[in-house]
Amino acid sequence: MTISIRNISLFAVTALLFVIVGQVQSWSLSLSILNLCLISAIMALGVNIQWGYAGLLNVGVMGFAALGGLAAVLVSSPPVAAAWSVGGGNLLVGLLIAALTVGLIVWCYYDMRGTKRRVLIAIVAVAGYFATRAFWDPAADAIEAVDPAATGFLGGAGMPIIFAWLIGGLFAAGAAWIVGKISLGLRSDYLAIATLGISEIIIAMLKNEDWLTRGVKNVIGLPRPVPYEVDIQQSAYFQELAADWGMSIIELSSMVVKLSYAGLFAIVLLIVLYLSETALRSPWGRMMRAIRDNETAAEAMGKDVKGRHLQVFILGSAVVGIAGAMLTTIDGQFTPSSYQPLRFTFLIWAMVIVGGSGNNWGAVLGGFIIWFFWVEAEPIGLWFMDLITSSMDESNPLRLHLLDSAAHIRLMAMGVIMLLVLRFAPQGLIPERRR
């Protein structure tokens, strides 16, 4: 057996946590946490593919997740015909010119040398920039002027949101290809810094390109892949069921919806997990580990280290993108300003480190445990602060400040947990299997 008793019991304890929350707080909350745990686990798998398989540091998880969110908008929102008619054409021309410019620059870069190359690249870049903006700016303005309170953007393809999960992966993979091309093959720090940069830029773009994402006005009411609560409440079958089980129909409907999400997410998680495990066991996985453990030796044996790194970086980012699209799906809305690096990058890292880098099951467990803790730390922190300050006067400023700041304790706690794991159990809860 590859999965030991220890690992099974770790997962069992995690399952128990959900039961406790279900009993003590509410089952609805327990299911909400579970859904986000499933998404977190997929994201952690993506980072684990990069870090655990190949030792690549991606500090821009946030950006790739946000690209998944963008995909959800672009796939599922209904298209805004008026916006397309006022600006769509010009926008596409602008896009074409931009693409042409980049293509020309790349061609100049590879095909020429010396001063000629530099001058030509500068000319092409400047000319391309102004030509693009000449078409782009009026188009964007026109689109954003179309009923700004309700739309003001191009809208999406109006397709089922579930397709966005795949498209989100492709978006993230595309961004990863660009970042990887630039920064792989240099020191590992540079990849970390480059990914940090690209993620900030992606977020800035999502916040400001209103014609694409409505920016900080957010896109709300994205269609769901599962039934709506109101529809369930109408159904006679469920009304009977609720009566039989002695639950309110509102509670039942919300649980049914959450369970259907959980089912979908679990399917994706299992597929990704299965593929990751298969890949890890395959000759490809063996080669990846060989490269990670001794790059020089692998290179000397004729392995294309940079190419393999690019491959694994793209794959991992794609998985993060899929999870990002799923997250926007369950939120039902796309809010660019909600993407914070602490929540979307560093928390995922905590999952991978705590779970066990290099082990897919570990990443999944880490995703569950860390997200669970992240959510539950707030009430626990508040309870704790209340306890230690209970002897103080109700209006004692220190007590008020401590109660007020209890929410921030989880950040500190997360840092400490990561440091403790790194120091005393660097392999994580479920260590990488040596074979």
Next chain:
Amino acid sequence: MDILNALAVLFNFLVIPAMAYGSQLALGALGVTLVYGVLRFSNFAHGELMAFGTMTTILVMWMLQSVGITGGFLPTALIAMPVGILVAVLLALGTDRLVYKFYRKQKSPPVIFLIGSLAVMFFYNGLIRFVIGPEDQNVADGVRFIFTAGDFKRWSGLDEGIAFRTTQGISILVAILCVAALFWFLNKTKTGKSMRAYSDNENLALLSGVNPERVVVIAWVLAASLATIAGTMYGMDKTFKPFIYLQLLLPIFASAIVGGLGSPIGAVVGGFIIAFSEIAVTFAYKKVIGYLTPGDWVPDGLVQLLSTDYKFAVSFAILVVVLLVRPTGIFKGQTI
């Protein structure tokens, strides 16, 4: 054609802010580069170290203000800063003791240090929010302007004014003093030279009798001091907000890498390159063009190359170009 007024606009909105911002970035990048040179990893917690030092400075500033001590026409934060520096240094040294020292003994690869610094960043971040909260804090008091736009207009008789804020002046002056002191230390003192030697060639420095732990301590003392100063300057000039310092990490790293990671002179030059490019690219040239073109020809738009929200993209673009063309940076990096 009105070149003087055009220059005034450029100075007021581009050159002076970029000088101040560049000074702040240079101080931040120096800290990153010193830690890189000696401990050989990119410290992702540096932004939070800046925020922490600034926070301590603010707390001391409040205490001083509450007992009626102010800096007069200068910001009170300047008086409070030494305490902020001291506490930040203690935090950095404590962190080194508890976290990084272990990995040094293990001779862990740099990437482990880097991940450790991510965890440290998490902790600092929570600590700062726990103590002072996530809100904006005003750091600057005292006289707001060295000279105002009105002063300048009266003095020069131009239509456009140039305002020079006290905090901008202080940023530039403090940066000059710090950089001068640091370079004197690194180039003229025995301890400073031993630090450069350690950064250049660790084994040979050990053979020469340099004590590595002492070099590491000095590196942290310098990095934490510079971080506090940079953070306070930035906070005075703009505003103190914990999450802004996390975002400053990108331009700071870009500065350090553009100049050459590990090269102090590179960090300073890189800081100004990033600051000037960031502001020049996001600057609205409308007025300047209006003054420089004959007649009343004024362009319609703002004539802005990129919207201000994309200032990160500027740091990033420069970073990318450097990584592609010259990964070691302008001044060959990797050593102090």
Next chain:
Amino acid sequence: MSFLLGKNMTGGYGGADILHDCTIGVEKGEVAVVVGPNGAGKSTAMKAVFGMLNIREGNVTMDGEDITALTPQARVQKGMGFVPQTHNVFTSMSVEENLEMGAFIRNDDISGTMAQVFDLFPILKEKRNQPAGELSGGQRQQVAVGRALMTQPKVLMLDEPTAGVSPIVMDELFDRIIEIARTGIAILMVEQNAKQALNIADKGYVLAQGRNLYTDTGEALLADPDVRKAFLGG
């Protein structure tokens, strides 16, 4: 009893032993040269004497004092100077700063020693403000040797000082090394250019597979037909 003596040293870098009962030593004012084929353990023997690897058996003494347990840094304090084969200068620092770093452990006036080094290697005085990384290979070796001399060592140990330099520079460097020995410093060096090195050696050690094969004066080794045939190319 030599001034510096590594006696019956056995040990390696943690894995299998590289040195087997190996003995090397040098007197004050003498040049001792360790030669042998690739992989003979020449550099290892030198590093063992300097304390850069742990020896399981045998001991190292200097001036009669047992220094086997000391760290390399402590041995520098005791008066040993070591010039590694590669990475032996601070490339980003000026020649003068390199020499200053050599004297890092000294708290007295170092200008006299620096003047001596400049007398020995006049080219360094000329290039004193140039970064050591910009110098030619031969000049770098001079900086490296100069740096080691700055502690005023009693013993100078050189690991292949002529690796990668032209024959003319090599002769020049050997001349300087003899000059240094004449001031009363003991010199122990590992050399790849066996013939030329034995020419200037008061004492020579031929090692093979971590063992002493021949030990004699340089002159005698050069004259020994077995040594010539096996190691000096006839």
